[in-house]
Amino acid sequence: MVHSVFKDMPTTIFEEMSGLSRAHNAINLGQGFPDDPGPEAIRAKAAHAILHGYNQYPPSAGLPELRAAVAGHYRRSQGLNFDPATDITITSGATEALAAAFLALIEPGDEVLVFQPFYDAYPPLIRRAGGVPRFVRLEPPEWRFTKAQLDQAITDRTRLVILNTPLNPTGTVIPRQDLSLLADLCRERNLTVICDEVWEQVIFDGRQHVSLIGLPGMAERTVKIGSAGKMFGLTGWKVGYMCAAPGLSRVLARAHQFLTFTTPPNLQTAVAFGLDTPGSWFSDMPAILEASRDRLTSGLRQAGFAVLPAQGTYFLTIDLAASGIHEADRPFALRAVTQAGVAGIPVSAFYEVDPVTHILRLCFAKSDATLDEGIVRLARARDLSLKAVPQLVEPPSTTMV
Ligand code: PMP
Ligand code: GLN
Numbered sequence: 001m002v003h004s005v006f007k008d009m010p011t012t013i014f015e016e017m018s019g020l021s022r023a024h025n026a027i028n029l030g031q032g033f034p035d036d037p038g039p040e041a042i043r044a045k046a047a048h049a050i051l052h053g054y055n056q057y058p059p060s061a062g063l064p065e066l067r068a069a070v071a072g073h074y075r076r077s078q079g080l081n082f083d084p085a086t087d088i089t090i091t092s093g094a095t096e097a098l099a100a101a102f103l104a105l106i107e108p109g110d111e112v113l114v115f116q117p118f119y120d121a122y123p124p125l126i127r128r129a130g131g132v133p134r135f136v137r138l139e140p141p142e143w144r145f146t147k148a149q150l151d152q153a154i155t156d157r158t159r160l161v162i163l164n165t166p167l168n169p170t171g172t173v174i175p176r177q178d179l180s181l182l183a184d185l186c187r188e189r190n191l192t193v194i195c196d197e198v199w200e201q202v203i204f205d206g207r208q209h210v211s212l213i214g215l216p217g218m219a220e221r222t223v224k225i226g227s228a229g230k231m232f233g234l235t236g237w238k239v240g241y242m243c244a245a246p247g248l249s250r251v252l253a254r255a256h257q258f259l260t261f262t263t264p265p266n267l268q269t270a271v272a273f274g275l276d277t278p279g280s281w282f283s284d285m286p287a288i289l290e291a292s293r294d295r296l297t298s299g300l301r302q303a304g305f306a307v308l309p310a311q312g313t314y315f316l317t318i319d320l321a322a323s324g325i326h327e328a329d330r331p332f333a334l335r336a337v338t339q340a341g342v343a344g345i346p347v348s349a350f351y352e353v354d355p356v357t358h359i360l361r362l363c364f365a366k367s368d369a370t371l372d373e374g375i376v377r378l379a380r381a382r383d384l385s386l387k388a389v390p391q392l393v394e395p396p397s398t399t400m401v
Contacts, residue, residue, distance in 0.1 A: 005127075012120050013349040017333065021343035027366075027374045030333075030343035032168070032314045034365040038234040039274065039281050046270035058265040060257045062090025062241075066268045069275035070226070070241050077282075078200075078211050080224075086246040089253045090268060092260045093238030094198045094227040098162075099125050101194045101223050101242060104255035106131040110159040115145065117169055117350030119196065122162050134158065135353050140319060141308050143170045144178055150185055160192050163212065166199040166312030169347050169361040173203060173311040176210050183215040191221065192248070198227040198240075201282055203312040204290045213243070220245045223252065228271040233285060233365070239263055239271045289314065289365060296364040299375040305382075314365040317347060318378075321358040325382055327389050328357040332381065335388070336360075340381035342374050 010016070017030035037043065061067065067084035074080040082088055091097040098121055106112065108130035114122055115136050123133045134153045136145055163182065165174035186193055193212055200209040213222035228239040242252045274281070293316060297307045306322035320332055327335070329346035337343040344362045348355035362378075364371060 171310030
């Protein structure tokens with residue numbers, strides 16, 4: 001008999017919905033990946049490096065040129081100063097960076113503050129590292145937290161906070177005021193923060209990404225995690241980074257060396273090229289995605305859906321209850337993919353305690369034609385849902401749009 005906590009664990013909601021989407025030949029607005037192949041010059045660089053470059057183990061902390069490129073990028077784009085020799089570890093995606101950071105920084109019984117909705121990997125990784133997640137619940141339409149919520153969740157055993165901004169699945173950016181509030185508490189209570197900033201370049205309407213590590217007193221207590229997959233729209237590449245002050249960085253690198261030890265050198269070379277070359281990707285990519293966001297938003301609104309504003313990421317959300325749908329997000333998402341041929345992600349999958357159950361996440365990093373057809377199919381899903389689950393009482397009007 002297999003002895004493992006993973007024995008009864010289902011596949012992730014992303015795998016489940018992408019699998020159903022393939023089985024039903026649906027339009028996949030679920031799992032977050034763009035449907036274009038990504039910048040050609042960066043892919044060409046990787047291909048060249050495979051054929052003509054070095055293909056043996058690179059240094060565990062990452063190729064020196066990539067560590068220097070990450071430091072240069074963050075200096076130029078966010079005014080942050082990292083020493084490539086001591087502050088940066090290259091990982092196999094942000095997922096490995098998260099695992100390494102949890103393994104390095106959690107001792108058995110330590111409590112970790114987790115905001116719901118969370119990225120799905122956080123709670124299982126925290127628990128396998130011996131930690132105990134303590135949840136802070138965010139809710140629509142603003143998905144913000146208060147000092148009272150933080151005070152209530154933090155105990156004498158709290159050591160760590162995991163924060164994600166821009167926030168997947170809500171598509172919101174945590175306001176500077178809320179980051180400051182969290183930073184104040186972390187200093188007061190001597191907490192370390194793992195800040196998952198994989199979406200930092202995917203931010204709209206002229207917003208500037210604010211990194212928690214740059215706030216007063218946070219440099220020594222923050223691990224900043226990034227992902228080239230999101231920066232360049234190459235989600236399958238799995239090249240990530242952990243940036244932190246030398247003391248923290250040293251233990252992060254030690255955890256990383258026993259997880260994957262290193263990351264494919266050719267992809268590292270290509271990512272370094274992408275970061276160092278003043279290509280137009282960092283301006284083109286958000287502009288293109290912003291137009292896709294606007295197209296999906298206005299199409300859905302014309303079709304009578306209540307769309308919540310998306311400030312960053314590949315995702316917007318719709319409020320099902322306010323869109324006249326009287327089904328919870330998961331049954332509606334299953335109906336939409338199996339009966340109407342369109343996949344989305346139920347946001348309740350990202351809660352463990354007291355889930356918000358009326359929000360559906362949709363990925364807009366798709367061609368115009370795909371988005372337009374997605375809208376038609378979502379409207380069909382709503383019609384089917386209304387026939388199956390007619391309105392019995394006035395629905396609660398939970399969200400303003
Ligand atoms: N964190 C968040 C918030 C994400 O959305 C994702 C993937 N979309 C990851 C981590 C994982 O990133 P990677 O693919 O680089 O492992
Ligand atoms: N991060 C992607 C999303 O949010 C999914 C990544 C995965 O499938 N693990 O859709």
